[in-house]
Amino acid sequence: MNFARIALATAALAFSSLAANAADISGAGATFPYPIYAKWADTYKKETGVGLNYQSIGSGGGIKQIKAKTVTFGATDAPLSGKELDESGLAQFPMVMGAIVPVVNLDGVKPGELVLDGPTVAKIYLGEVKSWDDPAITKLNPSAKLPKQAIVPVRRSDGSGTTYNFTYYLAEALPAWKDKVGVSTAVQWPVGIGAKGNEGVANNVANTKGAIGYVEYAYAKQNKLTHTNMVNKAGKTVAPSSASFQAAAANADWSSQPGYGVILANQPGDQSWPMTAATWILLYKKPQDAAATGEALKFFAWSYAKGGKMAEDLDYVPMPAKVVTDIQKMWSTEIKDASGKPLYSPTN
Amino acid sequence: MDSGEQNVTDMTLRSSSVSAAEAASRSAVLRRLRLTDLVFHGLTRGAALAVLALLSGVIIALILGAAPALGTFGFSFLFDESWNPVTEKFGAVAPIYGTLVTSAIAMLIAVPVGLMIAFFLTELCPKPLRRPIGIAIELLAGIPSIIYGIWGLFIFAPFLQKHIQPFLIDAFEPIPVLNALFAGPPYGIGMGTAGLILAIMVLPFVTSISRDVFDAVPPVLKEAAYGVGCTTWEVFRYVVLPFTRVGVIGGFMLGLGRALGETMAVTFVIGNAHHVSASLFAPGTTISASIANEFTEAVGDLYTSSLVALGLILFVITFIVLAIARYMLLRLQQQGR
Numbered sequence: 001m002n003f004a005r006i007a008l009a010t011a012a013l014a015f016s017s018l019a020a021n022a023a024d025i026s027g028a029g030a031t032f033p034y035p036i037y038a039k040w041a042d043t044y045k046k047e048t049g050v051g052l053n054y055q056s057i058g059s060g061g062g063i064k065q066i067k068a069k070t071v072t073f074g075a076t077d078a079p080l081s082g083k084e085l086d087e088s089g090l091a092q093f094p095m096v097m098g099a100i101v102p103v104v105n106l107d108g109v110k111p112g113e114l115v116l117d118g119p120t121v122a123k124i125y126l127g128e129v130k131s132w133d134d135p136a137i138t139k140l141n142p143s144a145k146l147p148k149q150a151i152v153p154v155r156r157s158d159g160s161g162t163t164y165n166f167t168y169y170l171a172e173a174l175p176a177w178k179d180k181v182g183v184s185t186a187v188q189w190p191v192g193i194g195a196k197g198n199e200g201v202a203n204n205v206a207n208t209k210g211a212i213g214y215v216e217y218a219y220a221k222q223n224k225l226t227h228t229n230m231v232n233k234a235g236k237t238v239a240p241s242s243a244s245f246q247a248a249a250a251n252a253d254w255s256s257q258p259g260y261g262v263i264l265a266n267q268p269g270d271q272s273w274p275m276t277a278a279t280w281i282l283l284y285k286k287p288q289d290a291a292a293t294g295e296a297l298k299f300f301a302w303s304y305a306k307g308g309k310m311a312e313d314l315d316y317v318p319m320p321a322k323v324v325t326d327i328q329k330m331w332s333t334e335i336k337d338a339s340g341k342p343l344y345s346p347t348n
Numbered sequence: 349m350d351s352g353e354q355n356v357t358d359m360t361l362r363s364s365s366v367s368a369a370e371a372a373s374r375s376a377v378l379r380r381l382r383l384t385d386l387v388f389h390g391l392t393r394g395a396a397l398a399v400l401a402l403l404s405g406v407i408i409a410l411i412l413g414a415a416p417a418l419g420t421f422g423f424s425f426l427f428d429e430s431w432n433p434v435t436e437k438f439g440a441v442a443p444i445y446g447t448l449v450t451s452a453i454a455m456l457i458a459v460p461v462g463l464m465i466a467f468f469l470t471e472l473c474p475k476p477l478r479r480p481i482g483i484a485i486e487l488l489a490g491i492p493s494i495i496y497g498i499w500g501l502f503i504f505a506p507f508l509q510k511h512i513q514p515f516l517i518d519a520f521e522p523i524p525v526l527n528a529l530f531a532g533p534p535y536g537i538g539m540g541t542a543g544l545i546l547a548i549m550v551l552p553f554v555t556s557i558s559r560d561v562f563d564a565v566p567p568v569l570k571e572a573a574y575g576v577g578c579t580t581w582e583v584f585r586y587v588v589l590p591f592t593r594v595g596v597i598g599g600f601m602l603g604l605g606r607a608l609g610e611t612m613a614v615t616f617v618i619g620n621a622h623h624v625s626a627s628l629f630a631p632g633t634t635i636s637a638s639i640a641n642e643f644t645e646a647v648g649d650l651y652t653s654s655l656v657a658l659g660l661i662l663f664v665i666t667f668i669v670l671a672i673a674r675y676m677l678l679r680l681q682q683q684g685r
Contacts, residue, residue: 058645060647061645185433188434
């Protein structure tokens, strides 16, 4: 049950912060990668004895805390711009990828049966497409019998990296979205009901007939929600799966943005899932506590090297090896202690 | 007077708490007693002052926190409906409206029902049923608000969406004002649902306080009224209610206080949308729900400050409600004389 899981996670979090000792790595930020970070940390602690104290307080909170220097690393689903990174002296790199899927609650519609495209989803959230039998939807689903039922758009009521990636995709898909709503971790939604967290959106969709929502893929899967397929940028219909998430990631040009801040929404490629998203780590290039940052880098290197299988088990997508090599080269040239000595060398 | 005090002291001297050695020296005992009194006095005063310090601390913190938002938006903060984190334009109309409307719905339902339950329990209820119903009402007050929220989201809202709302929307469609009040689409959750949940949460407060004050009505008054041929309704309306109005208003205010500030249950079922709409079925938001939802992830000083400003507004609303309650009680007491 969802609530039991949340309670457990909270208890584990509370306990882990109590049990944290000086040797532990401290981090805070995005909730979306929390399950995989927790799993990595658990295994890492067994292997090395070094624990991770990660507070999943949200991307905004993670950015605030790393800027206040209360944690060794911050984690965010919405990347900082090159300008912001330079001003604050932070290094940014992607840790793992995941995907956002639209979920619906319609009688007689099974997972993967409904097909939507970006402009239609955007129009639903703009309040322009109001009913499930709207021509925009029936055109994409000629064989489906869709009811004359009001669409209930469900979205996040809290600020969220998921919302950032989702609104980014909608703005890419429909220019009008950019003018009327914009892209941010929280926006002024024209219609719909708000729910807190991925769990809240999942529960609201599950309990409201005619609802549509957007959640991390893992939440859709665990709650057995009816996800839809999407028409991607290449005009092909794709289903959410590890393969389509990886296809989107493979096409990304990571070096095109400072701090690897590439939003994976609407990537080209026949197989690409259009709502793939990465999550980033923020570290100081010249940290006050060089030893702690060194430990954190060791943990991240271990996660890249050995965490791929665990990530796939939890429906995340590991970073491609080529990108990891590039990131680690960046570590060894940019992240240094007070004397200018690199805190990480690719060989160790 | 003097001799009285002397007497008390002598009594204390004789009491077992004072040892024999001390009893030998009257002045030592007196000094010790005076010291105890002084310490006790200081402790109680300290506790009372701590409340004042806390309260002023909260007010100062709220004002300081709200200053950037109020400085930027000025009075338009109170009249602006937009709540746009992208353009950083914030206004409090939607949360204020939602708070007042949901509380009004709650009181509109809870007060008449609560009074009827209380009167039934004190006057008409068969003896064996009294305790079970009374205890059930009190249990209702003991249920944590999150439980009401979960129940509202998982059971009550889907039920409303499927059975009640479509019927009401169709039924009121041709009637002018009502068709705006009950306009679709049926989402299940919304301001009306939040008001209904609040009514259930407030009901025990109104009921148990009314029952207690109804119980305090001297039987002779009611018997006299029945004796001259009054109906039960007349006894309720012209004897019990006037006699207990101060207590009933107290219960009303306690309930209203809970309705205004309730957070968790409302957040679950109100829809959390910063819109003002006439329809009771439309999603809305309240002040406390907005803060609970958005505070942790509010990015930027202006956003955070606007949320604190909402908190300040709720504080002011609660203060006004309390002030009105005090004023009404004062007037009633003067009339009573």
